[in-house]
Amino acid sequence: MTVLDVGCGAGFASLGLARLVGEEGLVIAADLQPRMLNFVKERAIREGLSNRIHIHLCSHDRIGLQEELDFTVAFFMLHEVPDIQVFLKEINSLLKPGGRFFITEPKIHVGLIAFNEMMRKAEDVGFEIAEKPRVRFGRTVLLSKSE
Ligand SMILES: C[S@@+](CC[C@H](N)C(=O)[O-])C[C@H]1O[C@@H](n2cnc3c(N)ncnc32)[C@H](O)[C@@H]1O
Structure with missing residues (x-):
């Protein structure tokens, strides 16, 4: 599956999702804060999951992806969207x-x-x-x- 964790923050859900999708799957961890995306990247490398987690920088009013998704998670973020x-x-x-x-x-x-x-x-x-x-x-x- 291709899964989007939008507003991923420090990536708590992204890492769990990366284990669930397995080696064939992909998790896109997206946020508008580059600092958060750096956390996710570092944790993914530490936990050996960097091959199945891609990070993506959103803008405030657009996610801006091209991939087709099977599943999306928005954990505690929707109320922050303008x-x-x-x-x-x-x-x-x-x-x-x-x-x-x-x-x-x-x-x-x-x-x-x-x-x-x-x-x-x-x-x-x-x-x-x-x-x-x-x-x-x-x-x-x-x-x-x-x-
Ligand atoms: C309360 S945090 C939740 C983080 C994470 N989902 C979690 O549960 O730990 C909300 C996150 O959503 C991000 N965010 C807010 N508005 C956004 C938007 N329009 N597009 C992408 N991310 C956004 C913030 O930068 C922040 O990292």
Whole structure:
């Protein structure tokens, strides 16, 4: 699988995802802070995973990838994005049909009304809600791009 960890920060999820995708897979760890991407790069080298983790520098308003994705993770980052609808639309365009998008937001920063509004925007750009998994301290949804 080709997996995007968008807003990867120091790469906690990216490293775990790199183990899950195996030797044939690829994780793209993307963030707008070069400092965070350097952390991810160093940790990937230390843990012997650098061949399956690529780092990618985003701009504030565009992810800017060419790859087709099977799965995307946005862990505790969506509330930081300036235009959520534009961002969701770009993720939707990068995913293959049937691709999945896992979003979790911190309850402390994102109330239920704001989270429901995010899900409504996701449906507006062509996602379906596949599941609402439980994540500790999080408001979470697994979205699916129509086939
Ligand atoms: C709260 S941190 C979470 C980091 C990581 N996902 C984790 O759970 O440890 C949010 C991260 O999202 C990044 N970020 C915010 N807006 C972004 C955007 N528009 N595109 C890419 N990354 C963004 C920030 O630079 C930061 O590293």
